[in-house]
Amino acid sequence: MPETESGHPLLSLQNITKIFGDLVANGNVNLDLHAGEIVALLGENGAGKTTLMNILFGHYVADQGRVMVRHPSGILVDLEPGAPQAALEAGIGMIHQHFTLAENLTGLENIVLGTESLFSRRFSRSKARAKLQELMQSSGLEVDLDLRVSKLAVGERQRVEILKALYRDARILVLDEPTAVLTPQESDSLFKTLKLLAAKGMAIIFISHKMAEVLGASDRVAVLRGGRIVADLPTSQCNRHQLAEVMVGHSVQTAERKPGYPEDETLVFAGVSAGDGREQIENVNLALRKGEIIGLAGVSGNGQSTLAKVISGLKIPTAGSVQLNGKPLKANAAAAIKSGVARIPEDRHHDGIVGAMSVEENLVLEEIRKPAYQRFGLLRFNEIRKRAQEAIKAYDIRCSGPLAVSRLLSGGNIQKIVLARTLDQQPDIVLAVQPSRGLDVGATADVHRRLQEARDRGAGVLLISEDLDELFQLSDRIAVIHRGHICEPVETEKLDKKQVGLMMAGQSIKGEQAA
Amino acid sequence: MEYIDILLSANFWAAAIRIATPLIFGVLGALVCERAGVLNLGIEGIFVVGAMCGWMAVWLGAGLWGGILVAALAGAFFGLLHGILTVPLGLSQHVSGLGITMFATSVSYFTYRTALPKVSSPPRIEAFQPLDIPVLSDLPFIGPALFQQTSMTFLALAMVLLVSYVLYRTPLGLAIRAVGDNPSAVEAQGLSVFALRIGAIMAGSALMALGGAFLTMSAFDAFFFGMINGRGWICIALVVFASWRPGKALLGALLFGAFDAFQIRLQNEVGAVIPSQVFLMIPYLLSIVALVLVARKADYPRALLQPYFRGQR
Numbered sequence: 149m150p151e152t153e154s155g156h157p158l159l160s161l162q163n164i165t166k167i168f169g170d171l172v173a174n175g176n177v178n179l180d181l182h183a184g185e186i187v188a189l190l191g192e193n194g195a196g197k198t199t200l201m202n203i204l205f206g207h208y209v210a211d212q213g214r215v216m217v218r219h220p221s222g223i224l225v226d227l228e229p230g231a232p233q234a235a236l237e238a239g240i241g242m243i244h245q246h247f248t249l250a251e252n253l254t255g256l257e258n259i260v261l262g263t264e265s266l267f268s269r270r271f272s273r274s275k276a277r278a279k280l281q282e283l284m285q286s287s288g289l290e291v292d293l294d295l296r297v298s299k300l301a302v303g304e305r306q307r308v309e310i311l312k313a314l315y316r317d318a319r320i321l322v323l324d325e326p327t328a329v330l331t332p333q334e335s336d337s338l339f340k341t342l343k344l345l346a347a348k349g350m351a352i353i354f355i356s357h358k359m360a361e362v363l364g365a366s367d368r369v370a371v372l373r374g375g376r377i378v379a380d381l382p383t384s385q386c387n388r389h390q391l392a393e394v395m396v397g398h399s400v401q402t403a404e405r406k407p408g409y410p411e412d413e414t415l416v417f418a419g420v421s422a423g424d425g426r427e428q429i430e431n432v433n434l435a436l437r438k439g440e441i442i443g444l445a446g447v448s449g450n451g452q453s454t455l456a457k458v459i460s461g462l463k464i465p466t467a468g469s470v471q472l473n474g475k476p477l478k479a480n481a482a483a484a485i486k487s488g489v490a491r492i493p494e495d496r497h498h499d500g501i502v503g504a505m506s507v508e509e510n511l512v513l514e515e516i517r518k519p520a521y522q523r524f525g526l527l528r529f530n531e532i533r534k535r536a537q538e539a540i541k542a543y544d545i546r547c548s549g550p551l552a553v554s555r556l557l558s559g560g561n562i563q564k565i566v567l568a569r570t571l572d573q574q575p576d577i578v579l580a581v582q583p584s585r586g587l588d589v590g591a592t593a594d595v596h597r598r599l600q601e602a603r604d605r606g607a608g609v610l611l612i613s614e615d616l617d618e619l620f621q622l623s624d625r626i627a628v629i630h631r632g633h634i635c636e637p638v639e640t641e642k643l644d645k646k647q648v649g650l651m652m653a654g655q656s657i658k659g660e661q662a663a
Numbered sequence: 664m665e666y667i668d669i670l671l672s673a674n675f676w677a678a679a680i681r682i683a684t685p686l687i688f689g690v691l692g693a694l695v696c697e698r699a700g701v702l703n704l705g706i707e708g709i710f711v712v713g714a715m716c717g718w719m720a721v722w723l724g725a726g727l728w729g730g731i732l733v734a735a736l737a738g739a740f741f742g743l744l745h746g747i748l749t750v751p752l753g754l755s756q757h758v759s760g761l762g763i764t765m766f767a768t769s770v771s772y773f774t775y776r777t778a779l780p781k782v783s784s785p786p787r788i789e790a791f792q793p794l795d796i797p798v799l800s801d802l803p804f805i806g807p808a809l810f811q812q813t814s815m816t817f818l819a820l821a822m823v824l825l826v827s828y829v830l831y832r833t834p835l836g837l838a839i840r841a842v843g844d845n846p847s848a849v850e851a852q853g854l855s856v857f858a859l860r861i862g863a864i865m866a867g868s869a870l871m872a873l874g875g876a877f878l879t880m881s882a883f884d885a886f887f888f889g890m891i892n893g894r895g896w897i898c899i900a901l902v903v904f905a906s907w908r909p910g911k912a913l914l915g916a917l918l919f920g921a922f923d924a925f926q927i928r929l930q931n932e933v934g935a936v937i938p939s940q941v942f943l944m945i946p947y948l949l950s951i952v953a954l955v956l957v958a959r960k961a962d963y964p965r966a967l968l969q970p971y972f973r974g975q976r
Contacts, residue, residue, distance in 0.1 A: 268833070
């Protein structure tokens with residue numbers, strides 16, 4: 149039963165301020181949360197969403213302001229700051245974006261962890277099991293509790309996380325980007341569960357930057373920008389366009405889909421198998437043409453990274469052949485770059501740049517042997533500096549200059565370094581893996597525009613992504629990867645997002661018949 | 664064949680178990696630390712501390728069990744030091760561990776020399792004697808092979824059971840296994856990562872010190888410089904061999920003990936032809952081979968070597 153009678157919210161954040169160095173991560177944030185409602189906390193990366201939630205859960209201590217929780221007696225009481233234990237006891241359950249599960253334990257063990265005195269002589273699994281059976285039935289969160297978490301799929305792990313909170317009788321559920329790792333179908337079922345829980349009187353707050361799910365699943369939207377709440381209104385009064393503007397602070401030009409003009413085939417996979425275990429690819433046949441973008445949809449962990457490694461020359465296929473412009477692709481990263489493969493890696497901090505090196509060094513990293521940048525094995529600093537200055541200007545890389553340490557730049561600016569380095573070499577093939585993951589709306593639009601430009605210049609672009617909006621916006625053709633199998637790419641016009649979502653979940657990859 | 668004769672002598676099996684005993688303590692201690700996510704390379708030095716403190720306590724007048732308690736406490740103290748350096752301060756576990764080994768060894772030697780400045784042959788204590796268990800010790804072959812050991816050997820075996828029970832049957836063990844796999848999971852459930860890790864390191868180090876104490880209080884009856892002789896390092900390898908499981912740790916220690924006992928006897932048989940150093944090498948060589956065969960599949964604690972900082976994702 150929704151308990152709205154007392155008038156007090158379940159949770160009240162009052163004037164929360166948190167400052168890291170010069171950065172105001174949260175400034176005077178006020179937010180109330182009532183029983184029975186689902187609130188979406190919308191904001192770009194770096195807007196302070198996660199900081200706010202970490203303060204709420206006691207991972208951080210706010211510099212100012214108070215977190216208040218309704219006591220069972222109906223009055224608001226202060227929550228002890230900086231103590232996750234206190235937050236748990238007050239009924240706050242937090243589902244982090246990166247799951248906090250020990251993979252060597254079973255689901256059940258993860259759930260009971262910390263709920264009993266550490267020094268009791270043994271744990272009582274049977275009582276826990278009975279309570280969980282009941283919870284699973286009432287919430288519809290079915291999961292095999294006796295499997296090790298390492299054997300569970302991502303969606304199942306999330307269910308364990310939610311059960312963990314419910315097992316501790318949480319009244320307030322906080323979810324940080326809950327759909328980032330889910331298929332569209334799994335997301336739907338998650339939101340169904342959340343609605344059910346809210347109807348039983350829980351208060352739910354979820355963090356997101358996906359407009360569609362915010363509009364579809366929440367009762368109220370709070371928008372955070374630059375650490376401050378800039379809007380807090382019922383979802384029924386919002387529309388997509390207006391929310392996007394409030395979130396970014398100005399109107400945004402998103403890249404529009406433009407048809408490509410494909411020419412000859414350039415990158416051809418014939419019966420390629422590679423890798424092992426979950427990241428295996430099997431008998432892949434794929435032909436990428438010049439001047440087109442093929443979008444490869446799939447939930448991560450289905451073989452995308454192996455495919456990307458094969459194209460990058462980092463992995464040798466166990467069967468089949470890969471040809472680039474009629475010549476076999478060498479399994480050697482340096483050769484792959486030389487033969488015109490531009491790589492925009494998934495983990496840009498780790499694989500995209502050398503964090504400790506300067507912007508200018510990172511910009512010429514792949515071309516360091518070319519006569520333009522070295523003579524007799526000695527670097528030509530002036531040429532490198534000139535190149536860096538040009539790229540910083542052309543790509544609008546926000547940094548203090550060519551000598552800035554790359555590691556300290558934001559994700560968007562690091563991605564711009566990667567784009568400038570790879571795309572300015574006029575590659576034949578562009579391999580872009582999750583190129584906009586974690587980027588804000590502006591940076592995303594920038595990445596998309598650059599990929600389209602490369603395509604229009606005549607490059608073949610393979611875009612590997614989990615984001616259906618991105619895929620439909622950019623791709624000329626879309627293929628789906630599931631458990632290492634890739635279906636025949638289909639023209640984007642002939643597909644809709646629901647079909648692709650189903651295929652990502654493994655429902656019969658039919659290719660053309662899907663249209 | 665003399666090889667078969669060696670294997671058939673009760674004396675050989677008794678020696679294997681005797682040699683394995685300090686390793687059982689050590690490998691259990693290392694296992695407890697690593698299950699909580701912290702590598703403790705202080706082990707070699709903590710063995711020395713245990714050997715010295717246990718022996719010295721008895722020499723100064725404490726009872727044998729009192730000496731064991733002193734050794735365990737001294738081990739736990741150096742564990743605390745390693746814990747503070749690696750857990751809240753998040754320093755490199757390798758560097759800190761090696762530092763602890765050097766520091767603990769030197770402090771032990773220093774204390775020994777300060778207490779006994781002019782002694783050339785170390786004073787002896789009344790060490791643990793083999794127990795005479797009614798019926799069992801008198802069984803033919805099995806009796807002398809398995810049941811004529813000192814109390815410390817039986818303590819070591821009891822510790823295997825105790826560590827298994829705690830790790831797999833109690834909430835505390837659950838928390839220790841979780842903190843070695845994903846400390847955020849532990850923090851998110853309201854437990855203290857720091858307390859769990861430091862506690863596990865202290866308990867593990869106490870066990871290691873008992874391994875050292877066995878050498879001066881049961882295997883021998885005096886303290887010598889250099890008597891640990893790499894036993895701690897062997898334990899670090901045995902933990903990997905055991906895939907971080909107490910039962911397999913026991914097996915690994917016994918296997919190593921058997922190899923060592925075997926090579927000593929082999930030396931006597933054919934020592935004239937082959938230099939003795941070759942035989943000394945055998946157990947270590949075999950432990951490397953065993954590691955290569957087993958370790959590739961090893962299911963190591965995922966958070967091993969990774970310091971945890973609060974609020975970090």
